[in-house]
Amino acid sequence: MKYLTLVIVAIISFLPASAQELSANQLLEKAINYHDPNGNWARFNGTLHVTMETPNTSNRKSKIIINLPEDYFYVKAKRDTITTEYTVKTTDCSITLNGKTNLNEAQLKANNLSCERAKMYKNYYTYLYGLPMKLKDKGTIIHDKVERKTFKGKTYLVLKVSYEKSVGSDVWFFYFNPETYAMEVYQFFKTDDKGELQSDSGEYILLTETTVINDIKMPKNRAWYYNKDGKYLGTDILKN
Known part of the structure; x- marks a missing residue:
């Protein structure tokens, strides 16, 4: 036994x-x-190229840079004739629309652009691709x-x-x-x-x-x- x-x-x-x-x-x-x-992952520093396909909508193509050691995030997204860029470095944020950085409040609102949205994208991409x-x-x-x-x-x-x-x-x-x-x-x-x-x-x-x-x-x-x-x-x- x-x-x-x-x-x-x-x-x-x-x-x-x-x-x-x-x-x-x-x-x-x-x-x-x-x-x-x-x-x-803890020291990830790389670039992602992501195409988003959605029904009845043009594709959105994004270039995403995630540098965790430097607390740096960048995303450039293009759909049709609109290109947006967000950069987040620690607590600093910058926004670009079709190559222009000097955007007024009306332009930001009309295109749904904000630093809050930039941080949302940072959290979104870092979370999902970091799983x-x-x-x-x-x-x-x-x-x-x-x-x-x-x-x-x-x-x-x-x-x-x-x-x-x-x-x-x-x-x-x-x-x-x-x-x-x-x-x-x-x-x-x-x-x-x-x-x-x-x-x-x-x-x-x-x-x-x-x-x-x-x-x-x-x-x-x-x-x-x-x-x-x-x-x-x-x-x-x-x-x-």
């Missing part, structure tokens, strides 16, 4: 980790190890239980993530391949005044193919859909 027990233990020790119980933090570490095996590493950021609450869910006919290991009030009120779910730990889907929901999840709110994002930038595996395609009815919203395509 003792010999049989040892054999069983030995077999179990060689089973893939997904066949055993993983804690939320263990799953996150495995996912980060897949996407950023050399820990490069899953960004889930280690302060203010992120990783829920203990790892769930196994089927989404679009495929089984995933799922992390539930919420945030401290000072960071945000949305609830996110991150879907990882149970064999490779690659992040393949994420989904977010709004919450009501009581902090309860609103099931008909938010969106889900399907991630397909991979582009490697600075040794970090990033999703090439991010296709966005409404949770409530599955309506397709658009796709961000990483062109690097």
Whole structure:
């Protein structure tokens, strides 16, 4: 019996980790190890070229520079005849419209340009292209239980993530391949005044193919859909 027990233990020790119980933090570490095996995100300094395709609208092409050590962010976006540029360096911000920097209030308002919007873009691109590493950021609450869910006919290991009030009120779910730990889907929901999840709110994002930038595996395609009815919203395509 003792010999049989040892054999069983030995077999179990060689089973893939997904066949055993993983804690939320263990799953996150495995996912980060897949996407950023050399820990490069913390010192990321690179350029992303992203094309956004949306139904019934011209494509928007963006050049994005993220330099985390220098706390520098730049995005140049072109759609039709309009080109906007935002630069954020620490707390300083600059705005350019079709090559012009001396913009009056009417021009800024008419084109929905502001430093608040510049910082929103910085947070947006840094967060999404920094996943899953960004889930280690302060203010992120990783829920203990790892769930196994089927989404679009495929089984995933799922992390539930919420945030401290000072960071945000949305609830996110991150879907990882149970064999490779690659992040393949994420989904977010709004919450009501009581902090309860609103099931008909938010969106889900399907991630397909991979582009490697600075040794970090990033999703090439991010296709966005409404949770409530599955309506397709658009796709961000990483062109690097």
